[in-house]
Amino acid sequence: MRHDPLFERLWDGSAPMEEWTSAVSHGAITKVSDNIITVHTTYFCGSVTAIRTTEGLVLIDTAKPDTASRTLDIVRSWDDSPIHTVIFTHGHIDHTSGITVIDAEADARGLPRPRIVAHRNVKRRMDRYEASHGFNSIVQGQQFNMPGYVYPIGQRQPDMVYDDALSLSIGGERIELFHGRGETDDATFVWLPEQRVLASGDFVIWVFPNAGNPRKVQRYAAEWATALRRMQQLRPSILIPGHGPVVFGAERAAQMLGDGAEPLEHLVGETLALVNRGATLNEVLHTVKVPAATLDKPYLIAKYDDPEFLVRAIYHFYAGWFDGNPAHLKPARAADLASELAELAGGADKLGERAAVLAKTGQLRLALELVELASAAAPDDPGIQATRAAVLRQSIEAESTLMGKAFLAVYARDAEERSKG
Incomplete structure (x- = not known):
């Protein structure tokens, strides 16, 4: 399949992602193969991929609360088969909370609710969201300027969990799941070996890796890079990012995966070099930078997260919370x-x-x-x-x-x- 003109302009940087978001805002299908589609409704909602099998549909992620119904309607315009399995690539609500709509449809049709498959840590994440519900509501409300926002909790948890890797055979389709840590500690990327299709989850998001959010729990830059390298070694022909348009062609998929790993490896290496010499956090923050040429790549623009925030998170991962200023030990x-x-x-x-x-x-x-x-x-x-x-x-x-x-x-x-x- 050839990319459309808008994709080509996104790839060369002449079109902003906002133009793509506008183009898919009413719901859009990307045909990945004869039995696979990816549904997009906005950049800010994770992509949803549907795989047709003889046992029913397999969905990779489910959309967020305000787009879940529209997403399911779009899937149904393509195939009305029962949903057999839902795979969560991680536990963020823009990828998981649509399960409520999917369950309601199954109940209304008198069908079994689909099985949910995810990494073991998804359950731990959901439990943590309940324990820190007030904080999550505050932070999300602040980050997206939604006063009074209440973070949704209580959605159904996975029925089947795995630790490192899991191979599924559903209706003649082999689906392989691999765990990695990146934006989250519960992340999964999905590999369809017979079609050479890779669904990366949020390891690929068409902007600079989101590994340094100031008000979220620890993120994992080094392991994010490792996961991207592992995906690159699979040599996918088609790459379905967690956010943003589908990438067709082995060369472009490899380029996007490799280019995503390089700045993470650079930031980790430079930060560790300074930490190992006893540098303070302040010294590290004002020294370690991403090469400008990296940030010029259209799919690595530092538009959402800031590389400096990643440096702080990397420092925290290796060196703890003390920043090296004695006045801050007991401030x-x-x-x-x-x-x-x-x-x-x-x-x-x-x-x-x-x-x-x-x-x-x-x-x-x-x-x-x-x-x-x-x-x-x-x-x-x-x-x-x-x-x-x-x-x-x-x-x-x-x-x-x-x-x-x-x-x-x-x-x-x-x-x-x-x-x-």
Whole structure:
């Protein structure tokens, strides 16, 4: 199958992913082979792949709550067979929560609910989401600017789990599952050897690897790279990413997999080299960078996660939470430190004024440090909060990643509210 013109423009970087998202927004089918389709509804929802077998359909992932019904309708426009098995590539809700809609359809048709197959850690993830439900709701609401958001929990858990690898034979189709750690510790990539089709899950997402989210649990850059290399060795003819369009052709699939592994290997290697010499986190963060040529590749643009966030996560994985600054081993209360520095500066307003000057000269990191100290020293001062809001808005404009913008915006909204007095 040949790629369409939009894909070619995505591949060469002349079209943004937003154009593809708009094109598939009403639901779109990509024909992978005579018995396999992939359904897309938006970039932000994981792809759903349907495999036709003599025992019924096998689905790889299920979509998220607001797109699950539409996704199932699209699958049904292609094949109305019972759904025999659902494979979760990992436990994130944009890949798992559609099972509720699928189960409801089976119940309405008087059919058995499909078997769910996943890595063993998916259950542990779902249990953790219930234990930290309040926190997850807060973080997701902040990251996507949805005040009052309630994280969905309680969806059905896997019926069959595996540890390292699992081979399934369903209705004449051989389906192999392999575990790897990357964005999550419960990730699966799916290999159909007879058709040389690889469904990567979120190991491939058409942006720079999401291995450094500031408010999520530990992610695994080194093992992500290992998984990508393992997929590359399979030599797939077709690559179905967890997010974004399907990639046809062995050469392009190998290129995307290899190019995804290289920056992860680079970041891990450079970070470890500094850690092994006793460097502090601050030194590591300001030294380790991804080569610009890597970030110029259309499917590795640092648009969602920031490579600097990955460096921090890599440091944490190997070196723990202590950043090498003795003052941070048992830190003073932030408000106490801010009050002392404000006193030395001649008042919290002086810190705010200096932050404004620094921001105007483009020194936004330093400006943000000072204005947050001013805010901690005088949290109810409307003038300082107005300055803080301005510095944060400038920082958002300068930030290239959606994740960075989202978390900065949380505090910009807080400052704007406080500036009203």
